[in-house]
Amino acid sequence: MDFKGADAARCAGSDRILRMQASPSALITGITGQDGAHLAEFLLGRGYVVHGVRLYSATDDTQRLRDILDHPRFHLHIGDLNDGGSLARLIRDCAPDEIYNLAAQSHVHASFKVPEATAQINALGPLRLLEAIRLLGREHEIKFYQASSSEMFGNAPAPQSEDTPFTPCSPYAAAKLYAYWLVRNYRDAYGMFACNGILFNHESALRGQEFVTQKIARGVAALASGHDAPALVLGNLNSRRDWGDARDYVRGMWMMLQRDTPDDYVLGTGQSYSVRDFVNAAFDAVGFTLTWTGIGVGETARCARTGRLLVSIDPSLFRPTEVNNLIADAAKARTVLGWMPETDFQTLVRDMVAAAMDNTQKSHGDDDWTNDNYARLA
Ligand code: NDP
Ligand code: GDR
Numbered sequence: 282m283d284f285k286g287a288d289a290a291r292c293a294g295s296d297r298i299l300r301m302q303a304s305p306s307a308l309i310t311g312i313t314g315q316d317g318a319h320l321a322e323f324l325l326g327r328g329y330v331v332h333g334v335r336l337y338s339a340t341d342d343t344q345r346l347r348d349i350l351d352h353p354r355f356h357l358h359i360g361d362l363n364d365g366g367s368l369a370r371l372i373r374d375c376a377p378d379e380i381y382n383l384a385a386q387s388h389v390h391a392s393f394k395v396p397e398a399t400a401q402i403n404a405l406g407p408l409r410l411l412e413a414i415r416l417l418g419r420e421h422e423i424k425f426y427q428a429s430s431s432e433m434f435g436n437a438p439a440p441q442s443e444d445t446p447f448t449p450c451s452p453y454a455a456a457k458l459y460a461y462w463l464v465r466n467y468r469d470a471y472g473m474f475a476c477n478g479i480l481f482n483h484e485s486a487l488r489g490q491e492f493v494t495q496k497i498a499r500g501v502a503a504l505a506s507g508h509d510a511p512a513l514v515l516g517n518l519n520s521r522r523d524w525g526d527a528r529d530y531v532r533g534m535w536m537m538l539q540r541d542t543p544d545d546y547v548l549g550t551g552q553s554y555s556v557r558d559f560v561n562a563a564f565d566a567v568g569f570t571l572t573w574t575g576i577g578v579g580e581t582a583r584c585a586r587t588g589r590l591l592v593s594i595d596p597s598l599f600r601p602t603e604v605n606n607l608i609a610d611a612a613k614a615r616t617v618l619g620w621m622p623e624t625d626f627q628t629l630v631r632d633m634v635a636a637a638m639d640n641t642q643k644s645h646g647d648d649d650w651t652n653d654n655y656a657r658l659a
Contacts, residue, residue: 304354306330308375310362310410311383315487316428318345320381320531325352327535332375334360334384345487362406369413372423379538380414381426382407385457388491389432390600392453403456404463411467411475420473424538427464429477430457431523431549431607442610443479443547450602465545474543478534481549481609484629485527486636493556494524494633497563502637504591505567512590516598518557518580521606523549526624526632536618549609550622560592562630567638 307324311317312333321331331352335342337359349355358375360367362384372380385403386392392399407427414423434441435448449455464475488495493515503510525548533548554562557573560582564571570585571592582592614620624632 304328304330305379306332306375306377307379307381308332308334308371308377309381309383310334310360310406311385311428312357313342313345314383314387315345315485315489315527316383316483316531316534318349318487319485319527320383320534321346321349321355323528323531323535325349325354328354330354330356332356332358332371332377334358334371336361362402362409365409365413368410369417372410372413372419373417377423379424379426380410381428381534382410383428385428386453387489389451389453389604390598391491392451392456393601396452399452400456400459403453404459407460408463411463411473414473415467415471420467420471423474424543425464425467425473425475426534426538427460427475427477428534429461429464429479429545430454431479431481431547431609432604433458433461433479434607435604436606439553439606439608440551440610441547441607443545443613445610450604451600454604461545468543474538476537476543477545478530478537479545479547480530480533481523481525481547481607483525483527483530483548484633486633487527488633494559494630495637497556497560498630498633498637499640501563501567501569501634502641505569505638506641513560513592514595514598515556515560515592516595517600517603518560518594519555519605520603521553521555521608523551523553523607523609524559524626524629525550525622526629529622529624533614533618533620536614536620540618544617546614546618546620547609547611548614548620548622549607549611550626551609551611552626553606553608554626559630562627563634564591566631566634 307329309317313335324331360371386399432454433447433449435450437445437448449458461477464477467473468475484494500513530548571582572585573582575581578594578596580594
């Protein structure tokens with residue numbers, strides 16, 4: 282071995298020893314999103330050094346990270362799933378023990394409008410990450426988590442488990458399915474510790490406002506506050522989802538990477554509710570009872586007491602193809618990982634509406650809001 286090689290081996294060896302003694306470290310792509318923020322907080326709580334990857338942005342996109350930005354074990358880096366070089370550099374420089382690939386164009390309806398961009402990020406992005414790990418020679422050191430999705434099941438009969446055949450119904454789901462198979466292939470071909478978490482819908486106060494749960498929570502809070510808010514305009518009310526709490530799901534991601542062998546796991550609650558159920562529960566949380574009339578795009582909901590219009594339908598919000606009914610069979614995660622969700626549907630809805638209320642209240646400077654206030658205004 283020449284001097285350079287011996288020196289490099291010594292450095293690599295001491296680096297490994299240092300890392301064994303130091304805190305575990307994780308690289309999270311999609312750090313500015315809902316799951317990125319919750320996972321970072323969870324891992325910091327477990328003593329990790331956390332490297333978060335965000336897109337370059339001229340505006341401040343770190344709102345969800347405000348509580349951890351100054352944490353001494355948290356580091357923010359610029360990177361892009363569309364830029365393989367940036368990913369390789371980050372993996373080399375941060376030398377993480379675990380990588381969580383959460384970055385995505387994550388909006389299903391938007392994927393019909395920007396299918397090529399969606400494929401670049403959601404399908405080829407994970408490929409770039411896996412190749413970077415392999416080309417850096419770290420395929421036997423880094424554990425890799427891929428954010429796969431229940432959308433990959435499409436309209437396969439419910440409940441859906443790891444053994445259910447996939448029938449993707451959108452460019453988003455098709456791109457995620459490519460990444461899913463890639464993870465399995467890199468596991469088999471190169472012996473990588475790579476896992477797919479096939480996660481059903483999970484929500485929180487940090488959920489993006491374009492997703493239906495947050496749209497409903499914020500719309501209800503605005504209507505309940507009485508600040509001249511317009512009625513909530515929604516698309517398909519009949520689709521059913523298995524909605525859980527994001528904080529339960531980021532714990533599940535971590536649990537997958539703590540096993541001795543890599544595998545794929547479904548995470549979900551096993552309960553499904555329609556979008557209409559979510560609307561009813563959200564209005565119920567502020568003391569409104571709804572009266573529904575009409576069918577299809579003519580359906581509306583009014584306040585049962587005052588007759589005020591609260592919900593109407595816009596056909597442009599329907600998707601070209603819809604996923605009708607998702608219900609998780611998470612038995613494998615329960616038995617192998619010991620994972621169980623801790624928040625039920627009613628609590629999730631109430632928490633999201635309460636958080637939306639707080640925001641509405643702060644932005645309008647109100648200070649005395651109770652359910653009775655809201656009910657009086659309806
Ligand atoms: P979000 O949409 O909240 O977050 C996605 C993140 O990816 C954002 O930080 C976004 O940055 C970032 N991003 C987008 N494009 C790129 C890119 N080219 N390079 C680097 N980063 C990029 O999603 P969630 O947190 O809800 O979901 C996390 C992951 O889990 C996603 O992959 C999603 O598809 C998947 N998933 C989510 C489920 C859910 O119910 N939440 C269920 C199953 C799977 P910016 O905000 O700046 O655009
Ligand atoms: P989804 O979440 O597509 O399941 O993907 P979303 O909240 O967008 O839609 C859920 C259901 O609600 C119906 N819907 C509406 N949806 C939105 N966004 N806006 C509306 O106004 C509206 N009205 C009705 C939709 O048609 C759909 O049936 C989420 C994302 O987080 C993905 O990244 C993730 O992979 C899956 O969950 C699991």
